[in-house]
Amino acid sequence: MSKVGFTYKILAPFLIFFLLSRVAFGMQTNQDSIASVIRHCQEAKLNIATQNFDKAIDNLTEANFLVSNINNNQLKGGVLQTFVFLYYAVKNYEKADSENIKAITLFQKNDDKLSLAKAYTMQGLILTQTGRFNQAEGYFNDADELFTQLNDEQTQSNVLIGLGVLELKRGNPKRAVNYFDAGIPLYDNFHLTYQEAYAQLNKADALLQLENEVGYQNIVLAKQAYKKALAIIDTNSYASLKIESYNTAYQIAKKDNNLKEAQENLIIYTTKKDSIFKEYIKTSSRALDIESNLGDLNQIIEEQKNDLDKKKKSLNFGKMTNGLSIALIVILSLLTLSLYKNNNLRAKANELLQDKNNELQLAKEKAEKASLAKAQFLSTITHELRTPLYAVTGLTHLLMEENPKEYQKEHLNSLKFSGEYLLSLINNILDLNKLEANKVEVEKTTFNLKKRINDVLIALKKSADDKKTKLHLEFDDSVPDRLVGDPLKLSQILINLIGNSVKFTQNGDVYVRVKKLDLSKNKVMLHFEVEDNGVGISKKKQKSIFETFSQGSLQINRKFGGTGLGLSIVKNLLELMNSKIQLESDLGKGSKFWFNINFLVSDNSVEVDTAADRGLEVDLESLVNKKVLVVEDNKINQMITKKILEKNKMVCMVADNGMEAVKLVKNNKYDVVLMDIHMPGISGIEATQKIRAFDTTLPIIALTAVTIDENLDDFYQAGFNEIIPKPFKPEEFFEKIYKVIHFKLEPGDSN
Template sequence: MLEYRKNAAESISTLNFTYAIDQLTLANKLVRNVNNLNLKADVLLTNATLQYYFQNYEQASKINIEAIDILKISEKRESLSGAYLIQGLINTRTNKFSEADLFYKKSDSICKITNDEKGKTSLLLARGFNELKKGNPTVAVNYFNAGITQFRNNGTKYQEAFCLINKADALLMLDDSNGHSYLSQAETSLKEALTIIDQKKYTKLKIDSYKTASKISLRKGQDSLAFSQLNDYTTKLDSIHIIYISAISSSVDGDTSVAELKKEIKDYKNDLFEKEKSESFNSIINSLSIALIAILSLLTLSFYKNNNLRAKANNLLQDKNTELMMAKEKAEKASLAKAQFLSTITHELRTPLYAVTGLTHLLIEENPKEHQKEHLNSLKFSGEYLLSLINNILDLNKLEANKVEVEKTTFDLKKRIKDVLIALKKSADDRKTILKLEFDDNIPKKLSGDPLKLSQILINLVGNSVKFTQNGNVTVRVSKIDQLNKTVKLNFEIEDNGVGISKKKQKSIFETFSQGSLQINRKFGGTGLGLSIVKNLLELMNSKIHLESQLGQGSKFWFNLDIDIPEDSAIAAQKESERDLVNYDKLKGKNVLVVEDNKINQMITRKILEKNKMTCQVADNGTDAIKLVQENDFDIVLMDIHMPGISGIEATIKIREFNTTIPIIALTAVTIDENLDEFYKAGFNDIIPKPFKPELFFAKIYNTLYKEELNN
């Protein structure tokens, strides 16, 4: 059944509607005999998509709503999000724009819960299409630009080409009279779309491109060419309609219609025969009527009692539903309050942390003495760890749901562990505890994995051992267990001779906010989050934490981890990539406007830019920023979000009213997961979360300034 539905979906995308109908018919027959709501909903969604391509929007909506009702019961969130998206597109096509927005918001809510990045990206395209149909081309272009970037990164070529065509249509709706080059931008966008379409043989998009090309030719005064292109469009469109009609016609079985007609004639003859026999039974029927009336009376009484019972049950159910709705509203309010708290506390924590990491970077760049460099590198490492720790603490639910992604990069494991021990040396010295490292020399020098998350795990485990050990030793052991092809299995042990953990407490020590006891909390402090984060990170990396401990004798935490060994070419490629990621010579002399209200952050950002020979001007608020952009010719704007007066988002919207081309990057300490759509809609080109690594900072600026050059 799944194979039939998959075949139907693939056939729709290639305009093979006859085969799609055949496969859907087979899937429909099979799904009737299977008690699986998810399968039934999937078949309905594919059928709705087919009707949408046929432009039979009323039938598509009817089928899609039926699928939505089933998916609400089955709670299959990903499919429900897709169904809401389809319903929004149907409403956009039928000019019901407000209703479309509602369905897009419903789909977006599910995508945020399930962390569905592809769904979020598809919504950028759908919302841009909705704004285009509503007659809001500027907002539509912002959506399409964001969508093009995401589709390009995901390698989703069909959607990227569709976005580029619609972006061209939106640009053609804008006025070129104020010196803007919207017509030229539309031509570029269409050219990029055609490159993809010709490579991938996207027939439907090729036909749509003729219409857009005719609009461009008309704007350029090339009437004959525009007429020729429009004629190509209508001719090809007619051929698609013929395919639609052929597919629908071939799905009608003529033999079945004849059989149904024969059956109706046979039934009619049987009815005549029955009527002739009925007269002989009239007397019997009359005698049975009295008995039937008596039975009906008894049934009526029974129904009356049952209805009373049902009414009472319904009233009770209504009361329970009311209670559930109230509980749901309370939970939603609590969730909203939590989200607002996290957003605020994130900003308040990241702002001073940006000052710490930024000043550390500047000090390292000023050629410090060797003994100072070691302390500064330790401070830099601790700052990076603290940023990662803040992110995980503030979004612990996301970590427990395995929504955090494991990255892969080449690193030196021994150096990473030494960095952890250096960072914790001061704490160990305060407790007169010695840190030791026993490292197996058979372990490859270079490994491929997520060094930051591994550092988080080790710094939590070693830090925990140091905290509970006085005048003792904390030993980190790393040994090679096995090696298969290009994967090595390693054993990590962190052992101490501290206070130890009771058998009873060992069962809950890895739970969130769990500590040994109230006395331990008062004596040693801490949040009780460290070991919980370790447990979740290891599960994310397909491993498990183990504990051996006795009170008064110390503890040993251990885990095994499979880590890849990179190819020599991969190591070289990574070094080459890191070295050539940014052409710093091209950034020299660029004029940058930094919009930031915090004086320390202004100084740090300005110095980082000026050390790279870039010129910098600072605005304290959004109002001054708007004025400076009007009066000066900046190459790029770095815009903070939380500022007195108008916010960075409001300032960007106002700048886009008179300047649609200047690159604007959000340089912000707010949590961006829930605000991406708002940033792109306002007209930002990209986002840099604070605090940042200077390499990422310059890479984002370089990619934004030279986007067109990098894409060619």
């Protein structure tokens, strides 16, 4: 072996180690520089928020110098964006605009959607300040769309502030308040203290502009927003917001006719504004000088690099060719070995991944089976509970009709209350089960919204009186009289929300508010609020309050009762109607639930006449001697239904099953048939279909404990004229019998 070959054999490992060490050192240096750039940008943003502009400029100078040596466009865009924040903070909107456009172009080239969405939001704010409102709105909408794609609710919340400021500048304080109200809970939830303070301060300004339209209440709300903003500003030393807070304090004092306080705040605001304006000019000038110097420095660095490259090219690297060749061969060998091992590891990882996928598939199937089993169990248990509950409520009604003694009445009333409470619980479980199983559909009928809400308030008045709580309705008169939607589901939502507020409010007030947000030719968006001044909900529980069986605490459950199903039903119903329930609450101060929902505006001046609205007056005398066939396999239920009917002097016969009912109808004349559904042999639906084969006019009412699998439309299609869910209230029971006998309803008419 030659000396040269031997020398290379000895030196090759050292050469490889040297080359790899240099690469590793270069990579570590690069990582350190990236970390330094990020740190300087974060410190710059903090210094901008506290108006420490000199330090912010120092941070940005260092960050810009470091990033010039790093081939990372995303990082360069981040530094550029921080410069934009500085220019925006010192009100140099022209420079902020030009630099932000550069950042947008950079992010678009790199397809960096998150940074692009942030830059769009910033551009919307800049354009808002320069009065280009339509362009600003376009950028905010583009940002909102990107954030929605990225599912980034935290950063997306900044768009709400932008839209709020935009509407405030446009002279639409109502819309501005809605945007700020939508954003504030998010800023609080994500601990975005600067955004929350800024939103509260702007909300106060918007509310003060609304004062002449609505009244003194908005001054109170403005004061509340101002106090919240001030607490955050003082805690975090947000100097720029502190100056703006003096202007808000001046406006509030002026509205309160407190001229002395107004003048004091105005003097402070004007003085600090003048001082800070000089600081803005100085900072803006220095920032431009630094940027110019950095540009010169970057040019010098680039020239030096080019000069160095030329010198390197002129050197003779021939002596190192053999050594580098050996090093390259060794490196390639190592790479080959590494690829071999990597392939083995990848194969094992693929096997492990396949095993995990199989496990996840099994877990998914188990979860689906468990969900189906839960639904079937709840459906079965609610159905089975209705049968004995029918006996409890029915016997209670019969006993109360038999002139009980006073002390017996008290016990019977307690029994009646307990039965109705249990029935309400069962109905809630059934409703929730149907919603979760997607068994509920949204109807579309014409209705009068104000009448609907008044009906709900009348129904809840007794509960409110018991709590010594007043119910208030604030209804926007510009809401159209006739809307098209699902009034029953809307009533259910409002009953649950208002009932919940009444339950947790003692000696207080519950406000129900309906406002028109937007109206097009045939569509209107309405804002619903239910606000109380009761016990309130803690911030922690607000995150889970809409979950099934969730309540504020065990103590609240013991004190106020309930199962925690009502709000879960509200959440599911609103999602079914393409809306979302929102909550604002403070412990000890009360809660506000609100949601926005779209309705069609009806051209029809006549409201659809539903059973709920008719309030039918039943002439019980006209039912005397009417012949009724009760088809029921449960002996206790037979006895109760028979006695309730005979109490009202109706002639009653009983069939134990469906086949017997068909034979009796063939051989006898009845005025109405009350048909149970779940019976041995043929079901009530099959029995009705057989009867309809030879008698299409006989009124038949389904008397059933409805389950999740039963679609009410199927009953009407089978030939039933009406449906009475068990257990029933006697007045509703006789009302439906009266209707089918005297109004000759066709199957499905009452639906």
